Amino acid sequence: MNATRYPRELLARLPKSDLHCHLDGSLRTRTLIELARAQGVSLPSETDEGLMELVFKESYRDLPDYLHGFAYTCAVLRDAEAIERVSYELAQDCIAEGTCYLEVRFAPQLLVRDGLTLEEVLRACADGLDRARREHEQSAAVKAGAPPFRYGIIACAMRMFTGGFGPYYADLMRVMEGVPTKEIYGIASEALVRKVLDARDRLGIPIVGFDLAGAEEGFPASDHIAAYQLAHKGFLKKTVHAGEAYGPESIFQAITKLDADRIGHGTRLFEWESVGDSEAPREYVQQLAEYIADRRVTLEVCITSNMQTMPHLRRLEDHPLGRMIKERLSVSICTDNRLVSRTTSTAELDKVVHAFDLSPAELRNIIIHGFKRCFFAGSYLEKRAYVRKVIDWYDTIADQYEMPKGRRGAE
Secondary structure (H helix, E strand, O other), rough: OOOOOOOOHHHOOOOOOEEEHHHOOOOHHHHHHHHHHHOOOOOOOOOOHHHHOOOOOOOOHHHHHHHHHHHHHHHOOOHHHHHHHHHHHHHHHHHHHEEEEEEEEEEEHHHEOOOOOOHHHHHHHHHHHHHHHHHHHHHHHHHHHOOOOOOEEEEEEEEEOOOHHOOOHHHHHHHHOOOOOHHHHHHHHHHHHHHHHHHHHHHHOOOOEEEEEOOOOOOOOHHHHHHHHHHOOOOOOEEEOOOOOOOOHHHHHHHHHOOOEEEEEEOOOOHHHOOOOOOOOOHHHHHHHHHHHOOEEEEEEEEHHHHHOOOOOOOOOHHOOOHHHHOOOOOEEEEEEOOOOOOOOHHHHHOOOOOOOOOOHHHHHHHHHHHEEEOOOOOOOHHHHHOOOOOHHHHHHHHHOOHHHHHHOOO
16 A cells, blocks of 8 residues: 555654553663663663663564563662653653553552552652643643643553562562462452552542453463452453463453453454364354454554564564454554563554555544543543544544545544
8 A cells, every 4th residue: 555645744643542551661761771770770781772682672582582671671660769750751752652641551569669669659650640741731732732641550460470570479478378379369469459449549549440461371360350350349440461372262251250341462362273162163253253342342452562472473464453453343552562562652553554554434443442442530521521632633633634534434
């Protein structure tokens, strides 16, 4: 197709959301270097170029290679000041490329240590995001009609862990010595829900969702049912990493056992070959896709990170996003990890529109649907008003680039 159909400048100016973005995977390299020096953390290189060559690469051998960089990023997030700075800079980077709505997720319990409580970790993240929000309110773009920057925090539980994951988990494993490990996983998730609900309701921290991350295979979502029931009872919206490292059955369990509103990744949705619990795996996969479509369970698609961690995806065109769009599933384009995947929301959209030859209507619907399916921190009426502002701004920018009006599709 004509590569000038969607100029990069247009994609950068269009309002965008990022519903799946990990804080500890989205630092600036310069900040990582400065924090490491200040805190005595050893890095493989102390230059931007060196880190990009040795750690945060264009491509990775496998998922462990991809995850290697988190050992360094998490190591420097050891005090409230560092967490606040990284959160602020992430929001700045989003705003600079037109991403006006951000849901940043991370496991706050991994950052807990002596002198830094879980509540203080969450507060530091919120403070950084809110500082960027306040600054953006005064920008010329907002005064000209652009949507203001809005954000929410998603707390991640872990499907599995060991005491080596950090002081929080080390203390937990020590206290619960003798309890079956599988039970400890669920208890830890339930405890985290209670903590984040308290931080939201008592401290006013804008925690908008709960997530389950970590190794899928061998660590089923069913271990965490009690935690998700508690989140549901507390009106905390729910997403689950599923279908990234395991097949369709992992997605099915996230929806049916944990009542997930959204699915993180869902990349293996159509891989019927990996279905082991059905005599008709092709039909199982199609029925699952139909169920997801009908329920409007949104898939948080992170195409660059998927290409980097799934060797069987050799070309962008091989990614199942094309089929998801064709079958009218609810999808949102996300970054996953801006540093580790060396990407932005604009870069993700640029890949998607050209790999799958999106029509103006398809592009518009995907972008706007990301806002409609966000876990907005305000009231429903406030969310509707915000989405309306996004739609109006989108159409203003589209008109400036003479995008065909008749093919924009329904809102």
